[in-house]
Every structure is written in C-alpha cells, then in structure tokens.
Amino acid sequence: MVGRAGTRTDFAARALDDFMRYADLSANAREQADMVTRRLAAAVVPRARLPQRRADDASIQAALRTVIGSSVHSSAKALAWLRNERGLSCEQKRFADLYRQVILEGTT
Numbered sequence: 001m002v003g004r005a006g007t008r009t010d011f012a013a014r015a016l017d018d019f020m021r022y023a024d025l026s027a028n029a030r031e032q033a034d035m036v037t038r039r040l041a042a043a044v045v046p047r048a049r050l051p052q053r054r055a056d057d058a059s060i061q062a063a064l065r066t067v068i069g070s071s072v073h074s075s076a077k078a079l080a081w082l083r084n085e086r087g088l089s090c091e092q093k094r095f096a097d098l099y100r101q102v103i104l105e106g107t108t
Contacts, residue, residue, distance in 0.1 A: 052089035057098055060090055064102045075099045 022039060023032055055063075063086055064078060072078045079095050082088050090098070 050084075050087055052083060052087050055088040055090065057094075060088065060095065060098050061102050063088065064099060065105075068099075068102060068106070 018039070019036065023035055027035065060082065063082060067081055068078065072081050075096055078099055079090070079092065082090060082095070
C-alpha cells in the first residue's frame, strides 16, 4: 500500500479481503453477486457529521472549564465532547495544549 491507510487508498484490497473471507467460492457468479449484495445491505451506515465551527482559544478553554471533572476525565474524551456536543472544531495538538493549560489552572 502506498500513502495513507483508508478507504481512498486501500478500498480495493480491503474489499477483496472481505470477499475472500466471506464468499462461497463454489457458488456461481450470480450467487456470489447476491452474497455481496446482501453483505453490503447489512453494512452499518455512518451517521452524518454535523458541521463544526472554529473557535478561539479562550472559547475552547471556557467550554473545557464547564466539563472537566464532571463528566470528562481525559483529553481524548474532552476533545470528542467538544466536537460532538458543542460542535466546535480544534486541531488535536492545539486542543491538547489548551486542555493541559486548563488542568494546570485547577491545580494552582
């Protein structure tokens, strides 16, 4: 595989692997096509992503102060909360720095 992993770069290889694992190779082409159709129909549809809006550092820190310690106890969970519940976007490294600053505020 060249480049990054994901459906854009290795979909064909993953589809072939899935087919080889679950197909009945003794079946004829029509039966195999029907098996593939049934397998695809059972696939989980990802939920639609809600649009996120950019936020400045102060807004993100203020949001963090409301949730840290109550229901969120890790940076990863806090970032997921920020994105999913508050609809705010923040790059992971930037968020980690802001999270650390808010945690340090609480310890002083």
